[in-house]
Amino acid sequence: MTAHTQTMAGIAVRPQAGTLTGTVPKMDARGVKVYYGAKQALKGIDLEIPERQVTALIGPSGCGKSTFLRCLNRMNDTIDIARIEGLITLDGQDIYDREIDPVQLRARVGMVFQKPNPFPKSIYDNISYGPRIHGLASRREEMDEIVTKSLQRAGLWNEVKDRLKEPGTGLSGGQQQRLCIARAIAVSPEVILMDEPCSALDPIATAHIEELIDELRENYTIVIVTHNMQQAARVSQRTAFFHLGEMVEVGDTEEIFTTPRDERTQGYITGRYG
Amino acid sequence: MPVTTFLLVLLLLSFAGFQLGRTTAVSSAGGRLSRLHSVPSYYGLYVAMWVGLPALILFALWTGLEGIVVNNMVRASLPASITSLSAQEINLIMVDIHNLAYGNITSRVPEPALTAAADYYNHLRGIGNGALAVVMLALACAGLFFAKGRIHPKLRARNQVEQVVNVILILCSLVAILTTVGIVLSLLFEAIRFFTKVPPAEFLLGLHWSPQTAIRADQVASDGAFGAVPLFTGTLLIAAIAMAVAVPLGLMSAIYMSEYAPSKVRGTVKPILEILAGIPTVVYGFFAALTMAPFVRDVGQSLGFGVSSESALAAGVVMGIMIIPFVSSLSDDIINAVPQSLRDGSYGLGATKSETIRNVVLPAALPGIVGAVLLAVSRAIGETMIVVMAAGLAANLTGNPLDAVSTVTVQIATLLVGDQEFDSAKTLSAFGLGLVLFTVTLTLNIIALRVVRKYREKYD
Known part of the structure; x- marks a missing residue:
C-alpha cells in the first residue's frame, strides 16, 4: 500500500534539537511525499511537531495540509489510491514501519474531524467506544470515570451530565464537536490531530473550542489545520504555511504573522490570495 | 369506418391544426415573436388540442354508450315470445344475436326472429358509425375554428396547454390508483361472500383444511x-x-x-x-x-x-x-x-x-x-x-x-x-x-x- 523508503540514516544524523528551542519534537516528518493515483499532493514536507504545543497548519484550499495531517496517524491508509513516501516518526519511531499497527498508532494519535461526526449512539457510548475497544477499563466504575473525566476535560460535562443516555446526534453542532474531542481524549492519546474543527460551527461554539484547545495543550500535543488565520494566531504556538503541496515556511506563530520571511506567506496572511 | 381510421383522421386534423395555429400566431404578431405571450409552437399545440381532445372524448363516450343503447333497441324489437322468457335466457339470446351479427358460431340453429334481430343490430351499428364520423368531424372543425379565432398575441397559450397536460398526467396516475382500489374491492367483496358461507372465526381459527365441497348432493366427501x-x-x-x-x-x-x-x-x-x-x-x-x-x-x-x-x-x-x-x-x-x-x-x-x-x-x-x-x-x-x-x-x-x-x-x-x-x-x-x-x-x-x-x- 505504501511504498515507504527507509531513510533511517537520515534520522540518525539529524540534530535532535534543531530549530526548536531545546525541546525534542514529539513527531517529525522528513521528505513526506503523497500521491493520489498519478497526482502528487505533497512534494516533500519537512516538519517538526514539538511536544505539548499547538502547531497550526495554514494555507489555501487544496494545498495539502489536510493530506499531511492524515499522514500523521495513517488515515490515508483507508484510501486505496493514496501512496506515501518519506519518513514520519513518533517519539523517534517510524510510524510507517512494518512493525507498527496503524490501529495502535491511531490510539496514540487521535483525530477530530472537520464535521462533527458523533456515532448514532448515546453520549455515554460515544465516549466509552474507544476505551472499550482498547480494553482500557475492566469495570463499570472505571469506565464511568473515564467518561466523566473526558467530558470534563472537553468542557461538556455540565451541559450533558443529566442526559448521558440520550443520543449524541441530538446535541448542537458545537456540543457535538466537543463530544468528538472528548471521544478522542477518552483513549488517552499523546497527539490530537484536528482537521478544521471549527469550520462547521458558529463563532460562540468556535470560541469554546479554541479555549478548550488552549487548555488541552497542557497534556497533549496538538496539530490543527485551519482556514481561519485569526484562529491560528489565537491558539497556536507554531505555524506552518503550506502552498501547492509544499511547506513554504514554519516558525513561531508570532514570527510568521508579524515578520514572514517568504512573500507567499505574507501574501496569504495579508489576504492577497487564498 | 373502423376505429383506426377515425383516430388517424383525427390525428391528421390535429397536426393540421398545429401548423395552422403556429402560422396564425406568427402572423398575428406581425412576425415579431417577442410580442407573443408564448413560443409559437404552444399556439400550435393549443389549436391541436381543441381539434383533437373534444372529438376524442366524444369518441370515448360514444363507444362506451353505443353498445348499451343499441342492445336496448334490439331487445325492444324482439318478438313477444322471446321477451316473455326469463332474464337469463334473454341474455343468452342476446349473446347469440351478437354472434350472428359478427358472423361467429352460434349455440343454436338461428331462428328467423334472431336473424332479423341480428340484421337490425348491424343496421343500427352502421347508422351509429356514420353518425359518429359526422359528429366527430364537425366537432373537430368547430374546435379548429374556435381556437384559431382566439389566437391573439396576448393569449396565454403556454399556460393553457400546460394545464391540460397536467390534467392528462393526473388522469394517468388515477388509472393506476383506481385499478389498485378495484382489485382490493373485488377481493374484499368475494371474501365477504365467502365469510357469509364460512364464519370468519372458523376460517381463522380452524385447525383442519380440506376445501372439498360437493358439487352434487349425492356426492361423497361432501363437507369441506x-x-x-x-x-x-x-x-x-x-x-x-x-x-x-x-x-x-x-x-x-x-x-x-x-x-x-x-x-x-x-x-x-x-x-x-x-x-x-x-x-x-x-x-x-x-x-x-x-x-x-x-x-x-x-x-x-x-x-x-x-x-x-x-x-x-x-x-x-x-x-x-x-x-x-x-x-x-x-x-x-x-x-x-x-x-x-x-x-x-x-x-x-x-x-x-x-x-x-x-x-x-x-x-x-x-x-x-x-x-x-x-x-x-x-x-x-x-x-x-x-x-x-x-x-x-x-x-x-x-x-x-x-x-x-x-x-x-x-x-x-x-x-x-x-x-x-x-x-x-x-x-x-x-x-x-x-x-x-x-x-x-x-x-x-x-x-x-x-x-x-x-x-x-x-x-x-
Missing part, C-alpha cells in the same frame, strides 16, 4: 373444512426457513461487498448476485422440486430421518436463495449510505475494520436493514411458484421442516386453476385466503417502508 391455521403455519414455516437462509447469507455478502471487496470485485460480484433476482420463480420452482427436494430427502434418509419428498425445508431453502439478492442488494445500499465520516471517526480512535463495522456501521444501518428484511419477508410470504412446485398440497399442521406443508398461495393457486363455479365455498375460500395474505403483506410493507424512510431522514 375451512380452517386455515395449517396454511398459516405452513406459510410461516417456509418463510422462516427462507429468511434463515437469506438473512445471514444476504447480509454477510452485503457487508463483504460494501466494506471489504475491492471495487473491481464488487463491480463483478454485485451484478452476478443480481442475476439471481432475474431468474423466473418457475425456474427456481423446478430446481426446488427436481434437485433440492430429492437431495434433502436422500440426505435426511441417510441420517435416519423420515423426510417426505415434498418437504418444507427444500421449498424454504430455495425460496431463501431466491431472496438473497433482495436482502443483499438493499442492505448493501443501506450500508453504503452510512456516512464515511462515521467510519473515519471510528478509525481515528484506533478501531479496527471489523470493530468499526460491528460497532458503528451496522448499528447505524440497522433500522434500514430491518426494513429490507421485512420487505423480503413479505416477498417470501407472497411467493407462489416455488411452493406450488416444491411444497405440495398436503395442509399438515406441523412445525417439522421435514414434513410436507402447504401455504396460502399454493391453496389459492390450486383452488382457482381450471373450471370453477364461483358460488361454492371452495372457490370463494381463495378470496378469503387472498384477503388475509394481502393484509399481512400490506402491513409488512407499510412498516418496512416507514422504517426505511425514517432511517433515510437521519443522514439527509
